[in-house]
Amino acid sequence: MDIARSAQLRSWLALLPPLVALAVQLLLWSLIQPYVWFLFYPAVFVSSWIGGFRAGLGATALSTLIVLWFFVPPTQALLKGEPRAWFPTVVFVAMGVLFSIFHERLRRSERRSRASEAQARSMLESVRQAATVFDATNEAITVTDTAARIVAVNAAFTTITGFAAGEALGATPRIHRSGRQDERFYERMWHSLQTTGQWQGEIWNRRKNGETYPAWENISAVRDADGTVSHYVSMLSDISALKQAEEQLRHMALHDVLTGLPNRRLLAENLESALARAQRHGHRLALLFLDLDRFKLVNDTLGHAAGDELLEEVARRLRAAVRQEDLIARLGGDEFTVVLEELQHPDNAAHLARKLIEAVARPMQLSGHEVTPSTSVGIAIYPDDARSAADLSKAADAAMYRAKQRGRHTFEFYTPEITAEAMERLAIENDLRRALARGELLLYFQPQVDLRGGRILGFEALLRWNHPERGLLLPDQFIPIAEECGLIHALGAWAIDAACAQARRWTDGGLNPRRISVNVSGSQLLHRHLIETVRAAMAEHRFRPGELDLELEITESVLQSASRSAPVLRQLRELGVRIAIDDFGTGYSSLGVLKHMPIDTLKIDRVFIRNAPDDGDAQAIAKAMIVMAHGLGLHVVAEGVETPAQCRFLQEQGCDEVQGHLYSPALPAEDVPALMARRTTDVHGGAPTWASSTK
DSSP states (O other): OHHHHHHHHHHHHTTHHHHHHHHHHHHTHHHHGGGTTTTHHHHHHHHHHHHOHHHHHHHHHHHHHHHHHHOHHHHHHHHHTOHHHHHHHHHHHHHHHHHHHHHHHHHHHHHHHHHHHHHHHHHHHHHHHHHHHHHHOSSEEEEEETTOOEEEEOHHHHHHHOOOHHHHTTSOGGGGBOSOSOHHHHHHHHHHHHHHSEEEEEEEEEOTTSOEEEEEEEEEEEEOTTSOEEEEEEEEEEOHHHHHHHHHHHHHHHBOTTTOOBOHHHHHHHHHHHHHHHHHHTOEEEEEEEEETTHHHHHHHHOHHHHHHHHHHHHHHHHHHSOTTSEEEEEETTEEEEEEEEESOHHHHHHHHHHHHHHHTSOEEETTEEEOOOEEEEEEEETTTOSSHHHHHHHHHHHHHHHHHTTSSSEEEOOHHHHHHHHHHHHHHHHHHHHHHHTOEEEEEEEEEETTTOOEEEEEEEEEEEETTTEEEOGGGTHHHHHHHTOHHHHHHHHHHHHHHHHHHHHHTTOOOOEEEEEEOHHHHTOTTHHHHHHHHHHHTTOOTTTSEEEEEEEGGGGGGHHHHHHHHHHHHHTTOEEEEEEETSSOOOHHHHHHSOOOEEEEOGGGTTTTTTOHHHHHHHHHHHHHHHHTTOEEEEOOOOSHHHHHHHHHTTOOEEOSTTTOOOEEGGGHHHHHHTOOOOTTTSSOTTGGGOO
16 A cells, blocks of 8 residues: 555656746746747656656656647647647657656666565575574484485584584485385385485484484475486484384383283283284193282272282282293283293193282281282183183183182183083173162071070071072172172162161061161272261161161171271261171281270171080180170170080170071061060070971
8 A cells, every 4th residue: 555655646746847847937938938848858857757657758748738738839830830840849759758768667677676686685584594494493404415425414413313514424324324224115215206306204213323213204306497306305303202102102002000011902912913823833822810809898998099009019929920921911900811822731820820829819018907818810721712812811701700709719720611600690690780670689687696585686687689580599699799790889778778677667566676787898888878878777767776776797807997997987886876897707807906996796707606615726716706805895796506505605605695597597577576476595405495496
């Protein structure tokens, strides 16, 4: 817009000189009358100089019109047709045109000159910028001639390669070849440069100090005005950091973050390769699946940080127990896998399994507690048990579950029968997920009897599953499955509510069960909804301490994490709930822990009662437990009492209560009223009078 306005202004200014000439002509008419055209020559000259070609022509035309209009003699001469009168006019017009052409060319020349100067300044600035970029860029730039001799390098070249400019000039790019690419690689590079004038790709080079490094290089051919290649320019970036980051990402994608072991994905890749090698060479291969026993209990009692610490330590022990060439991986959770190649005999796999079990079983300290972990191992052999990675994994997994069923802390080889068991286990899990909704769960109740007066002081509620096809299932047939598949919390909440509801029905019906006991696992105790579940059940079914007590039985192993379990137990006590330690003597609790925990009752496990009347060691242990419990102010209940001799021994030692088949097995709720009606017993002389008539 400014340029257009300036041109327009110059055009208008170019018309001023003829007007000025007219004014002067009129003022000095008496003096310059004979020279009427004289003053208009400089006017046209100035106009063309100011405005250029078009302005000059305009001034010429204007001047001619002025002369012919204002000054009579020339006009009269022209009208008379005198030739001499035409001559000054033609000469004036011709000179005006010449002035205009002259000044236009002069202006164009000046413009070209200014443009050339601007272009020169721009080119100089571009050269300066190019030089700055050449030296300042982080990419190594190398310029070579057609003979591949280096003619120029930048500062980044020295930084990346270690070669100074003086060492590189005159040499060829071979000075930093790494030897990792063969000659065919460079032949393909040269062919691309000759055919397309460009090549780019990843390349490994060598620094002056001998270190090799990955780089990304882009080479372009430079052509002269005739189109002939005169030079080649290489731009090279060191991508070592990028490669390292890629390797870290790949490692993270293929390895377990916690233990650093290969993960499931890398295991799948390596197992496929191992099976291919075994097939190619005719070798056997063993796949071992390991699963830590009761790992969930560690998580629930000591916390997830302790669980992670346990997994890390187990991973270190397993890694130390296998050969360097053996693959060990973590599948997730508490599951690990070992691949044993070139297996000579299945006994070698058994030997490794024993070695792994022993390595895991060494005691360790977790969060201030000594823990002795254990693991169950399943073994499957290629090609005996399966030929594909998927089938071999299924076989090893099934064998591992068989090892757990056999008592844990052992190993099992796969057999075809295991597959049928695994399928049955899966079917039970699927049925269990629907059992609650279908109303298939129920409670049986076993009485707890006062040894002094023979009265029934309470009932332990025991879970049963009335399976539509398998019949009545006991807890050990489905509770472990419920714990593994995450259903234990739903089952536990149902059991608490159902037990409280049944106790209220008995009380409202005139019976007096006094106390109802429900088993709670370690994971249930630390579940975030347990307190609310108990509070809601007690409120809905009107439990009042002293009239109707709710007792929760927890396993001794829960006491290993006193810092986490004690606050929960105290909250339960505030609700009026009694706490009993179930199966005492089978875990790792200490007297110090028992002393500071809010516990009401200690239940001695049946294994210490079975041989007590006849075995001196068993008697000593049972006596010590009773004395210790009473010393801590705890109520004592003995489980599994089946004979009058056991009953008399416990009575002599001052045991408070007993439960077992001597008095009654666990009964369905509808049989309990009849039991309580026949509650007259003779605990001193043997079995109660009603014991033989119960189920």
